[in-house]
Amino acid sequence: MRFRPLASLSVAAAAVLLIAGCSASTPDATETTSEAPVSGCESQLKSGAESDSIEVAGDFAAEPSVTIPDGFAPAGLERSTVIEGDGDAIGQNEVLEANFTLIDVATGEVQLETLSSDPDGMDTLVNPQQIFGAALECARVGTRTVSVFPDGALGEGSAAFVLVADALAKLPVRASGAEVAPVDGMPTVELSDDGAPTITIPEGEAPTEVKLENLIQGDGDTVAPGDQVIVQYTGVKYSDGSVFDSSWDRGAPTQFGTDGVVDGFRQALEGQQVGSQVVVVIPPAFGYGADATSELQNETLVFVVDILGVQHAAAA
Known part of the structure; x- marks a missing residue:
């Protein structure tokens, strides 16, 4: 079946990421850590100096406090782990409930914040060709990550963004009622x-x-x-x-x-x-x-x- 392409600047538009695909409460955190992927699963986004430089404070599943360095201008796609979860592994093409906070690097303004709009978590298809899926692919439930996306990553003319993502729970991949x-x-x-x-x-x-x-x-x-x-x-x-x-x-x-x-x-x-x-x-x-x-x-x-x-x- 053919579907019309997503066009509006919305959750759907923010999900677009131009990269090739492959395949409870936790302590407060103020510093990012190196990525520790699930065994046998390789995330498309790797940790690096730019994602490690973003400071994210606050409890898991609560509103994060994000500090972006002055003059920050990411050159590549990176992801670091802020809080390491110990729940189920999150693989490609699974369905996830998660919280997301998307911040414009240039202005520091929050462009998307799902904690208030979807308190139980926004439903997300874990697809490495979308920023929401890429932010949590190969992590575990209970994990918080911070990802950075340079100018143009969300399409021609798009600004650089920082994305904080909390993996809340996995959902069934078949009807479950x-x-x-x-x-x-x-x-x-x-x-x-x-x-x-x-x-x-x-x-x-x-x-x-x-x-x-x-x-x-x-x-x-x-x-x-x-x-x-x-x-x-x-x-x-x-x-x-x-x-x-x-x-x-x-x-x-x-x-x-x-x-x-x-x-x-x-x-x-x-x-x-x-x-x-x-x-x-x-x-x-x-x-x-x-x-x-x-x-x-x-x-x-x-x-x-x-x-x-x-x-x-x-x-x-």
Whole structure:
């Protein structure tokens, strides 16, 4: 499935990082320490003199006090550990609740602060090609890091930034709520041991309106219009049941805005709670019917979507 690119200067825009990908309470801290990555996991960001020079004080999971040296102008991407956690290891493509404070180096102003907007932590996909994911990849839950990004790291003309990140907890990478009885006449879904769905199309004509059902009802945050969602999904054609797109097949969740997908898919997301699994049937008029360039223009589509996390548009 194709999604429109993220464009607004928001949480989503701040997440962009132009680097290649690879793969409780703790004591107060005033000095950074060298990076101690999880065994077998190599962070794209390494500690260095520039990240070590940023002083970060305050308790874990509380508002940090950040001191940036006078005339600070980072030349590269670096990350140092401020507080060393001892929780679960954080690997690539996992989903994390974390706190973030993003500071403009030139002005010292806080550009983004999630502790007040998302007190329980902002949901984050650990992807080394995004600054939020790169800030905590290969750390452990309970860790606080400080990362530095030079001019242009967030796109042409962007200012240099310092990012303080607290890793609060890992979230499931499949729907995790209460099972709901399936609706008669809807496609049936069987799940593999890892949660990947196999979808069987019912007999009869495809519906002409969007049809929705929950197979799992989550109890997390509710997805609002314009939010960024972290999901696993599989899409099949109603006509023959063949898979045309699947994050499960790619081996990783994905993230996008509810305003960046076809209307039927948007309907399946907005108003749902994190932890839910949704089945949606999307006729062409609510899918790609208006896109003459799409091979799916005349197809009714079926998606099974696991909603793993949400970043609220209001946090921007």
